Amino acid sequence: MGRYIARRLLLTIPVLIGASFLIFALVYALPGDPIRALGGDRPLAPAVVAQLRDEFNLNDPLWLQYVKYMGDLLQGDFGTDFRGRPVLDTVERTLPVTIRLTIVAIAFEAVIGIVAGVLAGIRRNGFLDNVVLVSSTLVVSIPILVLGFVAQFVFGLQFGWFPIAGIQEGWYSYLLPGLVLAAGSLAYVARLTRTSVAENLRADFVRTAKAKGLPRRTVVVRHTLRNSLIPVVTFIGADIGTLMGGAIVTETVFNLPGLGRAVFDAIQGQEGAVVVGIVTLMVFFFVFFNLAVDVLYAVLDPRIRYD
Template sequence: MLTFFLKRLLGLLPTLAIVAVLVFLFVHMLPGDPARLAAGQDADQQTVELVRAELGLDRSLPEQFGRYFLNMARGDVGVSIRTRRPVATEIGERFMPTLLLTLTSMAWAVAFGLVIGIVSAVYRNEWPDRLGMTLAVSGISFPAFALGMLLMQIFSVGLGWLPTVGAGSWKHYILPSLTLGAAVAAVMARFTRASFVEVLGEDFVRTARAKGLKERVVIAKHCLRNALIPVVTMMGLQFGFLLGGSIVVEAVFNWPGVGRLLVDSVNQRDYPVIQALVLMFSLEFILINLVVDLLYGLINPTIRYK
């Protein structure tokens, strides 16, 4: 397993290099002049040119890329065009609220999705199954921004129970986490049900029942571990999507996270911040997939890494 882990870590470097090239080309294709935005709309052309030279945007694309790549290799991801602060500082201040929101959303979504999926599989084609799958389809079909606005209208405007914006207390996490985790819970429920239905039809499950074991023992001891392997894969992917895809929810609730930072950076054509955030999201997905692969061996000891 250690050899497998080290090989996957070394495989990060070429992947990140390719992503860095693509992101650099993409952000320089965005319409708009970052120097004009940084200098202000009322600045004259001479001031704009001075700002462009200060930011290094007057150089050719190959020169800019070479400078960007060398700085990134030294661990320097640049300075924000918008705030003139180090990009690492900008992201560091916004990362923790996004991470906590993602963990909160993932925790309730996984628990809720697993329970609904298992119950639906055990009571297949009965009313618990129909009710659970109806909730799952509703969760997938309802857009996140619409759900967030509906929750705010009910629990904030109508009842006055919960705050709508900010991240100052645990109450601020309730509505955004429900909005962000609804689709994940729905996907987890459907995926868990499909996995459990498949495992329930296996020979070893029939053998366990023939031995006279109680149904809860068969489900918990014999089915759960075997059904969790594809579910864990889905959990890892969904966690990556939540961590990097909370932009809409953060915009609705004015959440001070990296999703909102990315939106502001795109609007202001803040190239260094955009590049750093996209690279960070790519690295997150790669590391999450690596963790999922390692979890396979813990869930099912028969899996070996060669």
């Protein structure tokens, strides 16, 4: 197991380098001059523009800019934006918001998705199963941008159950955006759990457990659910990184000052250091959680071993 984890960690190095270079190149290719945009309606003096371009290495070719950036990054320096604010300060300010939003989304995804999937799988082709299939199809077909505005209007403005913007009310402020963010993944978890439970209920080891006279709850929880959770845990583990990276729309709609909103603002301002730093961090989270899922395989299924 230790050797396997070490190999996976080593593989993250080229992944992080490739992802950071790709994002760096895309930001570099954006049209416009970010330095001249700093002046707004009042253009900066040519001497100031030249000084800033030299300070931020904008006169260098792309590969040289990237080499200098990675050299600073290896020393723990994420760089600064064009207004002189350290990128690390932006990450420290926005990361807790995105983590809280992701925690709420994962909780909705895991609890509601697994419970709905288990109930639908046990009562396959029944009323509850049809409800889960229809509702999950409907949720997946709605873009998250539309779903966010509908949720704000219905549950925030009409019913007044949830705040519709900001984080002034603590964790309660994350419930509605967390549910919106988790909606699509929740539907997939419910359908995946339903299919896995329905298949395992017909497996030989479940038939043996029933033949022994074990209670139905024991058969479902101890024998069926544990084996059915392997593909579900795989999906949820990989989805953690996806949710953190996909929170841009949700954080923008609900005005949450998280990583996604910071990336959106940085792209608009062509703040390459901010975009590359945050996206590289998201890639690391994605790789880390996928590694954690692989390790959990051995816990959920004793037949799985890593050399």
